[in-house]
Amino acid sequence: xxxxxxxxxxxxxxxxxxxxxxxxxxxxxxxxxxxxxxxxxxxxxxxxxxxxxxxxxxxxxxxxxxxxxxxxxxxxxxxxxxxxxxxxxxxxxxxxxxxxxxxxxxxxxxxxxxxxxxxxxxxxxxxxxxxxxxxxxxxxxxxxxxxxxxxxxxxxxxxxxxxxxxxxxxxxxxxxxxxxxxxxxxxxxxxxxxxxxxxxxxxxxxxxxxxxxxxxxxxxxxxxxxxxxxxxxxxxxxxxxxxxxxxxxxxxxxxxxxxxxxxxxxxxxxxxxxxxxxxxxxxxxxxxxxxxxxxxxxxxxxxxxxxxxxxxxxxxxxxxxxxxxxxxxxxxxxxxxxxxxxxxxxxxx
Amino acid sequence: xxxxxxxxxxxxxxxxxxxxxxxxxxxxxxxxxxxxxxxxxxxxxxxxxxxxxxxxxxxxxxxxxxxxxxxxxxxxxxxxxxxxxxxxxxxxxxxxxxxxxxxxxxxxxxxxxxxxxxxxxxxxxxxxxxxxxxxxxxxxxxxxxxxxxxxxxxxxxxxxxxxxxxxxxxxxxxxxxxxxxxxxxxxxxxxxxxxxxxxxxxxxxxxxxxxxxxxxxxxxxxxxxxxxxxxxxxxxxxxxxxxxxxxxxxxxxxxxxxxxxxxxxxxxxxxxxxxxxxxxxxxxxxxxxxxxxxxxxxxxxxxxxxxxxxxxxxxxxxxxxxxxxxxxxxxxxxxxxxxxxxxxxxxxxxxxxxxxxxxxxxxxxxxxxxxxxxxxxxxxxxxxxxxxxxxxxxxxxxxxxxxxxxxxxxxxxxxxxxxxxxxxxxxxxxxxxxxxxxxxxxxxxxxxxxxxxxxxxxxxxxxxxxxxxxxxxxxxxxxxxxxxxxxxxxxxxxxxxxxxxxxxxxxxxxxxxxxxxxx
Numbered sequence: 001x002x003x004x005x006x007x008x009x010x011x012x013x014x015x016x017x018x019x020x021x022x023x024x025x026x027x028x029x030x031x032x033x034x035x036x037x038x039x040x041x042x043x044x045x046x047x048x049x050x051x052x053x054x055x056x057x058x059x060x061x062x063x064x065x066x067x068x069x070x071x072x073x074x075x076x077x078x079x080x081x082x083x084x085x086x087x088x089x090x091x092x093x094x095x096x097x098x099x100x101x102x103x104x105x106x107x108x109x110x111x112x113x114x115x116x117x118x119x120x121x122x123x124x125x126x127x128x129x130x131x132x133x134x135x136x137x138x139x140x141x142x143x144x145x146x147x148x149x150x151x152x153x154x155x156x157x158x159x160x161x162x163x164x165x166x167x168x169x170x171x172x173x174x175x176x177x178x179x180x181x182x183x184x185x186x187x188x189x190x191x192x193x194x195x196x197x198x199x200x201x202x203x204x205x206x207x208x209x210x211x212x213x214x215x216x217x218x219x220x221x222x223x224x225x226x227x228x229x230x231x232x233x234x235x236x237x238x239x240x241x242x243x244x245x246x247x248x249x250x251x252x253x254x255x256x257x258x259x260x261x262x263x264x265x266x267x268x269x270x271x272x273x274x275x276x277x278x279x280x281x282x283x284x285x286x287x288x289x290x291x292x293x294x295x296x297x298x299x300x301x302x303x304x305x306x307x308x309x310x311x312x313x314x315x316x317x318x319x320x321x322x323x324x325x326x327x328x329x330x331x332x333x334x335x336x337x338x339x340x341x342x343x344x345x346x347x348x349x
Numbered sequence: 350x351x352x353x354x355x356x357x358x359x360x361x362x363x364x365x366x367x368x369x370x371x372x373x374x375x376x377x378x379x380x381x382x383x384x385x386x387x388x389x390x391x392x393x394x395x396x397x398x399x400x401x402x403x404x405x406x407x408x409x410x411x412x413x414x415x416x417x418x419x420x421x422x423x424x425x426x427x428x429x430x431x432x433x434x435x436x437x438x439x440x441x442x443x444x445x446x447x448x449x450x451x452x453x454x455x456x457x458x459x460x461x462x463x464x465x466x467x468x469x470x471x472x473x474x475x476x477x478x479x480x481x482x483x484x485x486x487x488x489x490x491x492x493x494x495x496x497x498x499x500x501x502x503x504x505x506x507x508x509x510x511x512x513x514x515x516x517x518x519x520x521x522x523x524x525x526x527x528x529x530x531x532x533x534x535x536x537x538x539x540x541x542x543x544x545x546x547x548x549x550x551x552x553x554x555x556x557x558x559x560x561x562x563x564x565x566x567x568x569x570x571x572x573x574x575x576x577x578x579x580x581x582x583x584x585x586x587x588x589x590x591x592x593x594x595x596x597x598x599x600x601x602x603x604x605x606x607x608x609x610x611x612x613x614x615x616x617x618x619x620x621x622x623x624x625x626x627x628x629x630x631x632x633x634x635x636x637x638x639x640x641x642x643x644x645x646x647x648x649x650x651x652x653x654x655x656x657x658x659x660x661x662x663x664x665x666x667x668x669x670x671x672x673x674x675x676x677x678x679x680x681x682x683x684x685x686x687x688x689x690x691x692x693x694x695x696x697x698x699x700x701x702x703x704x705x706x707x708x709x710x711x712x713x714x715x716x717x718x719x720x721x722x723x724x725x726x727x728x729x730x731x732x733x734x735x736x737x738x739x740x741x742x743x744x745x746x747x748x749x750x751x752x753x754x755x756x757x758x759x760x761x762x763x764x765x766x767x768x769x770x771x772x773x774x775x776x777x778x779x780x781x782x783x784x785x786x787x788x789x790x791x792x793x794x795x796x797x798x799x800x801x802x803x804x805x806x807x808x809x810x811x812x813x814x815x816x817x818x819x820x821x822x823x824x825x826x827x828x829x830x831x832x833x834x835x836x837x838x839x840x841x842x843x844x845x846x847x848x849x850x851x852x853x854x855x856x857x858x859x860x861x862x863x864x865x866x867x868x
Binding site: 121179 | 774775777
């Protein structure tokens with residue numbers, strides 16, 4: 001038994017009346033997106049998507065509009081039925097669940113936050129947050145207690161009896177988040193939750209969400225079209241294009257080793273200072289050829305997980321090269337000024 | 350001004366026009382260079398008229414000038430060969446015949462020795478002669494205007510030709526713009542279009558010309574076509590009488606009779622159901638002592654809609670009471686109440702269904718249109734055939750007319766629920782029933798309430814019509830006023846209906862506003 005909470009294996013979604021025929025044709029003849037549209041009048045939503053999300057991980061899916069990211073996330077709680085492939089969440093095969101079991105999964109185990117909040121306008125904030133519990137048949141006292149706790153968590157204490165229309169966009173989205181947390185789900189699906197907010201509020205909510213998520217340790221799939229956001233929030237990032245996943249990796253991997261030009265284009269404008277770490281730019285100590293004599297004993301030491309930002313701080317306080325140490329404290333590599341500058345520029349010399 | 354892009358429209362104009370490309374490129378450039386109307390002359394269009402439009406696919410141009418030229422041609426035709434005084438001449442001949450008859454009668458009377466009678470007949474004959482002279486004069490005057498009419502026609506034709514010449518390129522440029530933006534618009538000349546246009550001209554012009562310029566068009570046509578057109582096929586009226594109509598309406602009668610005979614139990618059951626609802630309401634409103642009903646109504650208005658509506662309600666009820674219309678009004682309200690209750694009870698579930706199923710709505714939509722647009726008198730006939738007369742059939746007639754709004758507005762409200770909200774509810778594990786009662790109905794409520802309100806008001810407008818088939822109440826009062834032209838009674842009864850409607854409407858709206866927290 002692995003620690004994977006979510007597993008997608010070869011999931012396809014084809015929209016249209018001839019989806020099954022189109023799927024067969026794709027399998028047999030390897031048709032492309034344009035050909036499927038022309039021949040079967042079907043649109044390929046997502047194509048052959050596979051990934052795993054581990055317990056407690058924040059998995060960001062990043063892509064532009066139309067890349068299929070929102071379609072993909074709706075497969076995880078089966079708001080959309082896949083055309084082919086397997087989906088399992090918390091060890092249960094989502095596709096074979098009965099309607100009742102599926103509803104129970106949605107009500108108990110999978111919380112979701114939407115881009116446009118989708119709050120119920122005729123209910124107070126408290127009743128909105130308590131809605132997932134009401135669906136589950138919890139009594140009013142439990143609902144009120146839980147929604148109070150969740151609203152406290154998102155700093156909305158005192159707004160319980162307001163209606164959604166009386167709240168600002170950022171506050172509404174916090175209500176959405178509280179609603180998703182109300183049923184204490186194991187999995188949190190976030191579909192571009194902060195995209196419709198202005199940049200300042202977005203940043204605040206990102207911080208708040210990261211704090212909350214560190215505290216609650218929920219397995220999260222986070223959809224965004226903003227690479228900065230994905231890098232800030234995600235433990236790992238999947239980049240989608242035309243329904244396919246182009247690359248999966250940690251923020252550092254994505255930034256330092258983009259899989260193709262598409263990803264490289266995205267990464268170009270991203271500041272690398274906090275994403276690139278000593279071990280990916282250092283020269284192994286055995287290969288290091290100093291341009292002038294150096295004395296490693298006088299050099300400052302830095303752990304191989306030190307990011308560029310911190311390396312710059314160290315470099316400005318010494319004339320010497322920086323020696324990088326491994327987890328066991330042994331010297332494993334060297335960063336000199338040239339290496340550091342190249343690293344800041346983007347990638348190893 | 351050396352804009353290279355400016356070349357490409359020119360090129361595409363030539364591609365569009367095909368024949369005479371450079372000419373149109375030049376003219377269109379002129380038109381596009383002007384802000385107002387550009388005077389651009391098209392000789393071909395002026396000479397060929399509608400046929401130019403037909404060949405170029407400018408069908409608006411074709412039809413417009415087809416009619417205008419025809420109008421000018423009719424004037425020219427009347428001037429050239431129209432028997433202008435023909436109708437007056439015919440009258441003259443008829444009068445001469447009458448005069449001869451009177452004179453003959455006078456001669457007979459003289460022979461019989463009745464001099465006074467003969468004098469009277471001769472007097473009539475003299476009067477007729479004066480009329481005949483006048484007719485002859487009018488006939489001569491009419492035929493002398495022939496030249497004026499001919500000249501008017503020619504002038505008109507000239508003006509139309511000028512309009513064609515100057516308008517053609519403007520219209521064609523608009524067509525070019527449609528063609529450029531990929532909408533359906535013909536480019537170049539089309540032989541099929543030309544042939545169709547010519548056939549159209551041939552079909553429309555000659556017959557119309559004959560009809561308007563010849564005194565006896567059927568006879569003229571018959572002599573030309575050897576008895577086919579005008580003889581066996583008259584062009585002045587459609588050669589079919591009432592025979593198909595009679596046969597079909599007889600079949601319709603038989604069909605209704607068959608239904609009434611075979612499904613009598615069903616119809617009786619429906620009637621009984623409606624009567625049950627109606628009786629309940631009538632007991633409530635009429636058997637309850639009037640002070641109780643009045644008090645409850647005013648308090649309800651006060652609580653639900655505020656003091657202003659309460660005062661209005663009290664005044665309206667006082668009006669009904671002092672005019673001695675209390676019982677009639679209560680009968681009417683019971684009638685409306687039963688109608689509205691059934692409309693809502695049947696209409697809202699139907700509306701929910703139509704809101705969810707596009708296919709069901711597509712089928713129901715024409716039926717709803719039919720129910721609303723069909724004049725009430727038309728469905729009163731089958732209602733009488735199936736359900737007889739009285740109050741329950743009156744309620745049924747009200748249902749037919751008043752149910753569509755609540756169905757439509759419920760369906761509209763259901764479809765107006767944002768997909769995102771429904772999706773969110775489903776994502777939190779809602780079942781279909783939970784979705785309906787927790788999300789869809791609450792969000793559709795404003796629309797549904799509007800529908801109910803509409804239904805109530807439309808029921809009221811049916812009271813008078815329902816009284817035609819024996820539903821008592823204020824409607825019957827007005828019907829009676831109509832029959833005896835009793836103006837005062839009609840006015841007072843009408844006001845009573847108006848007050849009933851306004852009280853119900855204001856209380857319902859107030860209640861709804863209160864519920865949604867608006868003010």
